[in-house]
Amino acid sequence: xxxxxxxxxxxxxxxGTDLLMxxxxxxxxxxxxxxxxxxxxxxxxxxxFGMKVTTDGVDGLVPHxxxxxxxxxxxxxxxxxxxxxxxxxxxxxxxxxxxxPAAIGPFCIPPVNLQALLAEGMKSNVNMVTCGGQATIxxxxxxxxxxxxxxxEIVATVASKSAGPGTRKNIxxxxxxxxxxxxxxxxxxxxxxxIIINPAEPPLIMRDTIHxxxxxxxxxxxxxxxxxxxxxxxxxxxxxxRLKTGPIFDGNRVxxxxxxxGLGDFLPxxxxxxxxxxxxxxxxxxxxxxxxxxxxx
Amino acid sequence: xxxxxxxxLLHDMCLRDGMHPKQHQISIEQMINIASGLDEAxxxxxxxxxxxxxxxASVNYGFPAHTDQEYLTAVTKHIKHAKISALLLPGIxxxxxxxxxxxxxxxxxRVATHCTEADVSEQHIALSRKLGLDTVGFLxxxxxxxxxEILAQAKLMESYGANCIYATDSAGYMLPDDVTARIxxxxxxxKPETEIGFHxxxxxxxxxxxxxxxxxxxxxxxxxxxxxxxxxxGNTPLEVFAAVxxxxxxxxxxxxxxxxxxxxxxxxxxxxxxxVRISREALVLGYxxxxxxxxLFAKRAGKKYGVPAHEILLExxxxxxxxxxxxLIEEIAMEMKAKxxx
Numbered sequence: 001x002x003x004x005x006x007x008x009x010x011x012x013x014x015x016g017t018d019l020l021m022x023x024x025x026x027x028x029x030x031x032x033x034x035x036x037x038x039x040x041x042x043x044x045x046x047x048x049f050g051m052k053v054t055t056d057g058v059d060g061l062v063p064h065x066x067x068x069x070x071x072x073x074x075x076x077x078x079x080x081x082x083x084x085x086x087x088x089x090x091x092x093x094x095x096x097x098x099x100x101p102a103a104i105g106p107f108c109i110p111p112v113n114l115q116a117l118l119a120e121g122m123k124s125n126v127n128m129v130t131c132g133g134q135a136t137i138x139x140x141x142x143x144x145x146x147x148x149x150x151x152x153e154i155v156a157t158v159a160s161k162s163a164g165p166g167t168r169k170n171i172x173x174x175x176x177x178x179x180x181x182x183x184x185x186x187x188x189x190x191x192x193x194x195i196i197i198n199p200a201e202p203p204l205i206m207r208d209t210i211h212x213x214x215x216x217x218x219x220x221x222x223x224x225x226x227x228x229x230x231x232x233x234x235x236x237x238x239x240x241x242r243l244k245t246g247p248i249f250d251g252n253r254v255x256x257x258x259x260x261x262g263l264g265d266f267l268p269x270x271x272x273x274x275x276x277x278x279x280x281x282x283x284x285x286x287x288x289x290x291x292x293x294x295x296x297x
Numbered sequence: 298x299x300x301x302x303x304x305x306l307l308h309d310m311c312l313r314d315g316m317h318p319k320q321h322q323i324s325i326e327q328m329i330n331i332a333s334g335l336d337e338a339x340x341x342x343x344x345x346x347x348x349x350x351x352x353x354a355s356v357n358y359g360f361p362a363h364t365d366q367e368y369l370t371a372v373t374k375h376i377k378h379a380k381i382s383a384l385l386l387p388g389i390x391x392x393x394x395x396x397x398x399x400x401x402x403x404x405x406x407r408v409a410t411h412c413t414e415a416d417v418s419e420q421h422i423a424l425s426r427k428l429g430l431d432t433v434g435f436l437x438x439x440x441x442x443x444x445x446e447i448l449a450q451a452k453l454m455e456s457y458g459a460n461c462i463y464a465t466d467s468a469g470y471m472l473p474d475d476v477t478a479r480i481x482x483x484x485x486x487x488k489p490e491t492e493i494g495f496h497x498x499x500x501x502x503x504x505x506x507x508x509x510x511x512x513x514x515x516x517x518x519x520x521x522x523x524x525x526x527x528x529x530x531g532n533t534p535l536e537v538f539a540a541v542x543x544x545x546x547x548x549x550x551x552x553x554x555x556x557x558x559x560x561x562x563x564x565x566x567x568x569x570x571x572x573v574r575i576s577r578e579a580l581v582l583g584y585x586x587x588x589x590x591x592x593l594f595a596k597r598a599g600k601k602y603g604v605p606a607h608e609i610l611l612e613x614x615x616x617x618x619x620x621x622x623x624x625l626i627e628e629i630a631m632e633m634k635a636k637x638x639x
Contacts, residue, residue, distance in 0.1 A: 200617035
């Protein structure tokens with residue numbers, strides 16, 4: 001086992017903290033810096049974990065990138081500030097994993113297109129789409145790899161407590177980015193995304209419904225088999241990714257409902273929407289780390 | 298109750314909320330016919346959108362006969378006096394839809410969120426205001442939280458730029474005292490220039506009574522629907538409410554009740570596929586507090602899986618579902634069927 005790649009996490013909120021806790025267990029990634037803009041509870045937690053911290057944003061990180069040999073950065077802030085964050089670190093040779101819906105770099109849904117992205121070599125920036133995208137696009141791809149899908153629509157229902165201020169301010173970016181990735185990565189000709197926020201107590205576990213309209217009559221056995229195989233792929237990094245109902249076949253409509261329970265690293269288990277983002281981002285970083293090691297060897 | 302001289306702005310819903318019982322299949326000709334009739338009757342505000350708002354066209358909620366753009370373009374051309382409004386639910390519709398609606402001649406945008414989630418509406422309310430549109434913040438399922446909690450959410454919407462705030466009884470659950478408490482507090486605590494509105498459903502037959510309570514407590518805008526065409530047991534029947542207001546001497550800004558009654562009887566009732574009434578299922582919506590547009594989805598799922606539709610709705614209410622969660626209905630029906638068999 002060669003030495004781990006050193007990483008910075010930008011954004012010490014819920015996602016950033018959950019990502020930090022997962023990264024601390026990684027065999028490939030070593031989190032070094034947590035970047036915030038004020039001495040927030042997230043910064044204090046990161047300090048408690050022994051991380052180097054700055055409250056001056058990415059500008060506070062930049063002078064240390066070379067000295068600390070930071071090679072990967074995760075941005076868990078918001079789409080509005082991502083472009084600037086990305087520019088500042090990538091010009092120093094750091095690879096950026098983008099957890100905001102900014103989508104400057106190519107979309108990455110690990111079980112669907114990470115291998116294809118890796119085959120293209122190193123990227124300066126890859127985008128993790130959205131929580132709803134991570135939870136649903138594997139299912140769209142599971143149908144579209146069997147036969148053409150003319151339209152795919154996803155409905156993500158998340159607990160109010162798991163929808164942070166970034167998502168709330170950015171709700172259109174969620175629907176737009178997810179819909180784009182349903183087409184580009186999921187393989188549907190047209191994509192649509194809907195998000196519902198529910199404040200019930202106790203909070204509900206993230207729930208996703210995926211509707212695909214196939215061009216010709218759905219091949220039920222093949223689609224069912226493909227969906228179950230894809231679920232196993234996602235479960236490799238999100239064990240709580242579960243089929244609730246379906247596939248239901250009704251004419252050319254194929255519908256599945258999923259439940260996504262998180263690992264409960266930092267946030268409660270109901271917020272599977274956050275967990276699937278951080279788990280997918282870390283998995284992506286790990287596979288790029290492996291690639292970098294190979295390239296260096 | 299003394300409403301003499303009180304100003305009331307009626308807002309008709311039958312071409313938006315009425316899209317639910319019509320499964321979003323109202324034709325362009327019907328839209329124009331009804332909207333023109335409402336305009337001639339002096340109704341100042343008419344809503345035209347997919348039942349689930351701009352961008353609602355979907356597998357989940359139903360594909361409409363025509364796009365929002367086609368409906369809005371057609372209707373705005375034929376209207377002489379009334380303002381056309383469009384509904385937008387952040388998470389379903391986006392600012393792109395909002396700009397499209399404004400380009401079609403819509404003068405009022407109503408941004409609707411679940412009553413606890415007002416902070417998802419900032420982008421849309423701010424843009425609507427910037428475009429110079431009459432901008433309404435619409436807090437749905439307002440029976441689920443206290444008046445004080447609604448006020449906090451209303452203040453957020455007001456701070457984003459909404460010039461009118463609604464407490465919306467999406468489930469038709471409220472009784473007049475519930476309305477008085479919510480509208481009264483909003484009126485007392487929001488800026489004096491912010492208008493207050495109430496949107497009712499008739500699931501417990503409280504549409505008219507609740508709307509009167511709202512006016513008495515300080516609401517100026519009241520939603521209703523001619524012939525009650527709306528989700529669940531329908532909205533407050535607009536022509537009935539107008540007749541009551543006329544007898545009470547309220548100032549409806551020139552609405553002609555006989556013309557309104559004619560629109561209901563001659564144009565809206567003939568296009569109903571089934572009577573919009575307080576059926577067993579609609580009553581349960583109101584009694585238990587479930588979102589009114591779940592009605593037809595529960596009936597379809599009940600039929601498909603052989604389970605009682607009203608029991609599905611009771612379960613939807615027990616799980617504290619919110620507007621838009623239609624996708625859970627089939628799953629609940631399947632679970633109920635499995636339990637019956639097992």
